[in-house]
Amino acid sequence: MSDETASDRRNSQRLENQTSTIQSLMASAANAAWLRPLLSGAFFAIALWLLHHEFNAYEAADVAASFRSIPINVVLAALFFTACNYTVMIGYDWLGVKLVKHPLSFKQVTIASLLYYAFSNSLGALFGGTPVRVRLYSGWGMTSPEIVRLIVVIATAFWVGLFSLAGLLFVCAPFDIPDRFNLPLANSRPLGIIMLILASTFFAGCALRKTPIHFHGINFQPPPLRIGLAQVGIAMCDFLFASATLFILLPADVGIGFFPFTAIFLLAIIIALISHVPGGLGVLELVFVTMLPQSSHGLVASLLAFRVIYYLVPLMIAIVSIAIASIVNVAKQTCKRRVDPNIDPRSRVGLVVDVTRVVAPRIITGAIFVAGLILLISGSLPAAEGRMKFVREAMPLPVVEISHLLGSIIGALLLILARALQRRIDAAWTLTAILLGAGIVVSLSKGFDYEEASVLAILLLALLPCRSYFYRKGSLLSPSISIDWLASIVMSLGLSIWLVLFAYRHVEYSGDLWWDFAYHGDAPRSLRALLGAAVVFTLVAVAKLLRARPSDPALPTESEFAEVESIVTLAQPTDANLALLGDKQFVFSEDRKAFAMFGCEGKSWITMGDPVGPQESADDAAWKFREACDVAGVYPVFYQVDESNLSRYIDMGLTLLKLGEEGRVPLADFSLEGSHRKDLRRTKKKSGEAGLQFKIIPRAEVPVLIPRLKVISDEWLADKPAGEKGFSLGFFNEAYLARYDIAVVTQSDQPIAFANVLRGANKQELSIDLMRYVEDAPHGVMEYLFLELMLYGSVEGYQYFSLGMAPLSGVDAHRLGSLWNRVSDLMFRHGEHFYNFQGLRAYKQKFDPEWTPKYLASPGGVSTARVLTDVTTLISGGLVKLLHH
Template structure:
């Protein structure tokens, strides 16, 4: 027994929740059974014969009869020491008791509901004891009435038939037995119910069954059935006892059968007896139960939602919001297309709601514009923009009035009403401050409008009912329009759609707000100085990007550098700063961007961020591999480096020298290397964003590695990029004069840089990334990576992918993968286009 109790105590929470789910199933089942058992035709026939005021009285009596049962929950929560608001207690108690009335099962359902709703964070023993008190005395009122009915029936001599006295006798013994058990518990000092509380519970139960009996007889009196009370009272109580003992939901069947047989034997016709029982059941069971359904749905949803940490609620509203958006699109498309295919719309009853057969050309203009507005507002709602809520309400109300004035069907008005309610209930899903029309969305909406426009211009006239080739008609009864001119007017209609849509989009966009802030040198320097950086951190000083700063306890610890194009926030490289704060910083930039309608795209990030960002819905694409030289092992000795040794010795003998200069640099030197940079660029334009461009201010921030010829003239240079640690170092601009620099000058520069970095105690020298290197080479690679591999193999005529990989492989001892991470809502094609644009349009001096 102890093991059973221990098991029950351990898994009591799970058992409660399982019981609660079972009750949900029971309620749904009872709704289906009620739908089958209730005759709506019979109810309508009965109501048609009863005065409205009598129906209202029945409704009030049935509702008042439920109220005494709230006492059970008042006592329960008093025992559990819970102070609930009167409103909450009334709503939940009404729900529990009306569901229990319909579901039946001897009160077990009410115990399960009370346990789940009121028993949160309560000890199992205390909760079980408190619930047992309620369960013990719930039938005491019926027991008292069984005793009264036994006496009344004995004197009225109505208990000889069907042995109803046996059920009444058994029912009347319930209270004495309960009181006896109560007395024994008291004597054993195991008191669970004090005398005052027991009396209160008995009184509540008595009032509950008083309400049941009064409701039944009031319904009969209002129906005009003046039957003798003494004859029917014992019959009703006996039938109630039988119904409770059967544990059948709502006593359906057992109670009704006993009452029907008894009433007909008392001289009541079968039709009247059935009507009496039907109205009693409707006003005492069904109506209160239906009133409680919204509370039950809300409570059940909250219970399940809390059980699974809020995920069900989020999922529900996400689905509801998507359904709302789809509904806007469906309505807009149907309203516009009804003017293109009027004959097809006339073939289906439900589609006829969208079409007016008598409409002339100019009356189609509002339909088309309204339809396009539904698409744009739907897109705003899909983007979850707050500003789209007001246009949505105005559009729905205005369209409803417009459809009413033009005589559209009732179905259309119902659709608009449902759409209004969906918009209202999902309004909290709208959180973005502005509308940024993503290329992906623009493509979808553009295709829809393009298909409609072409269809309208090409097919719209041909499909107009009864329109001969030489037809002329008076549009709006003002002007004559020929067939040839109809296409011209159709084109003007399309242009008006574009104009109106552009105005609506402009409203949704609001005042443009950018993510992050402009470059702040003091802030950036502070983070790099305190927490360090990485290979791309120095690019922030190009000042062609914005920054997003994450603060931990009001202290800036991490920054991102990025550029914005369309809705894409292109983040360059890994974040810089305190590595321990990287996860929180990534969350911060994603959430901040989301509010403003921007989606971060992480460009050339390391492998550790792939898994970190996957849970945010990000896909990854391998951009290539970064070549690194392990400096402690680097040496010019050995057979492999024989060619490099010969090259270095040759250039040294020719008078070429390597030197690392410290800033600041003189204007004359800057002018000298500017000549080299311009000659190296030739007719090409500077790139930016992910690459350094020639900027005096930028170059003045770090050491400059140069190669001088025998005349001390600079022929090649490279700026060394600080990485703010001793692990890795790299360079940015590496340029040589095409005519003056000798062959092999870049190798000369690299090898000396390796040796210089080696002397600084640095572990790795980064040669930069080899684009598309080692991408899509395995059978399990993503399809976009396999396409990239084909570009790598066959694109050398445009860009020397393989040549660059081969050159860097001469020195590289380690290859580090580099990734592009983009949200799955973005299309990779548009992501790549955005990358190309920001690289080409970055601000340069």
């Protein structure tokens, strides 16, 4: 048996082993996608179960009375410390921006920081505060690598500051660990020593490390020691002010000093961060109730006040600010339209508009979820006795009963509608506005709850001027429910159930409770309200399950293809023409002004580039594609997307991977003059001496030329064992080629090379797709064709000539980098046996292009291996061809 056959067997065995490994890893990744929300839910359930036992001695009425009796001067002091805390947190971003050396103004950094922390502190674990920061900074000119470095710098400062302060306090002001936990530690001192050791490694790196640290493809340069100390100082002030906010609210009988209390406060923060429960709800309360030396209903009231002051008040201020900014935007647009009636009503008119358009939908979505939770909580608790006296005199009993039931139903609907708002569905905006108005009425009529009515009124006033941000047409049931969102809704319902059990634990349950209607019947009302909310969730779940599943994707009909063609003619990027190859399916935006083109391979649906069309319509098409993938149970993959649209895919919860860089040659002043163009002049001269001539065949004359082009293509393919590719590359298709002008190089009046000419709208871009030449063509014939096309484009007034992407170029590699980065670098430097990536980059560089990065957006994790295999297989035309490559 030959050595070649033995080698093939070894390669086959290695391929089988690798496939088995990848399949195992993919199964692990699928499990991991469920793991975080399940762990979060488990932490929350355990916290509620333990709190139920801890709160046995407390009455809901006593807690409410203690809450209302907190002195106003104490509340004002807590608000002051909260304001100081949020002011200090601006320092995280300001020092981070300075370290990445980006010239953002202090005003921009302040806006981004305050909005991020107001949102993230309350709801970051569910809605993700990071996209708010990413959208703002990218809109202000930060590149993706700069934003990544900024986030790493801020996260490092946060954790090092947390470990530094916690370590110091755990050692210098240790607290005892209760025996009932059965832990091997008597107090916090050993934990403090470990934290100080971990924090000291950061300071050692600042003082000694002069070269970047590479971690998972990210270059992290430790800051100078002076800056590192400043970062940690900011983090320490952050935690001290947050601790002071709660400490000032504590009742006098707690009996603990500020620094020992702060040590317990930091422990609560660490456990809450580990739990991933939004806002640490239930987890923070459990730590304080079990760790503080004295616990009382006054402590529980202080924790509730802390929730309102530290979490809810900043979120409401952010909402009001967004509303005011939106109103200012409308006023400015009105004034501008009086001067120029043709102005785009959604055009940007300054920094304020940029901020509102970027963050308003996300923050409003989170606030609506909070509003729904507030209504559910209110429906689970008894009404204040003093207010019920007024209600008995002013409201008939049926109105009170119906209002209480409707309050919880509205709360449940708002939790569900928040998901549709996140997807920018216009009907969700309309229904949410109606429900907020109804919520205000029922909050007042069921128990004169003016606090929650005020919150709902603020949200309604904030929602109204933001109408233009919710523009997508679609069904309210169309957005898929992610596991994170489902877990959050289940936790909200679980909290309501727990509150009912806690508030009415002394009420003996019987079937008659369901039919007890009376002004004093708080327990029956809460039971019916809880049932109403549960019925809403059940009906929505059943409706989603019974919805007809969309049919599998098919190639477009003639009318759909005509729509695609009309959209492509208006597109400036030339790669939009790949939609006309005839090998793709399409998802259209609701207004049919944009589409996402995609192909299916394995377990992935893969778009070619960003959706094509106007920005907002393209956003809609992207979301519809994402939702279609969720329904079909496949990976959503966006291949070769632009850096300018990355925030769109971050909003979808996708992970970004750099694929390479696209080269675009500016044509405005392109010429062959100058010493740096001598090689190109030599190419043109030699081509002329070889008798080569360049011409562009008009589209109308192409059908006559097709037979000769077919001969050239077949001869070119005969020398390429891999054969035709597709999807992201053109292939020989007579109908496809007949749509375009053809650039031809002739020798002795015979075509020897050709390429179809792609033109972007408004002469923004010129490019080619399918390139072929005969076997005995003179050396450099394609370079000559490129050169002549660029000169032609310059004369015709085109802005850029696209050379396409150099795959894997610009991807960082290091022995500590991610596996993908290291494989990418290996293929880029040594892949000439397969694709000659490095030579491709060097070849394109001779035209002095501007390089812009291209990315792949996918679910990420271990699924990336499967996604990349599917993408490569799709482009190669099938698994057999891929293995042949």
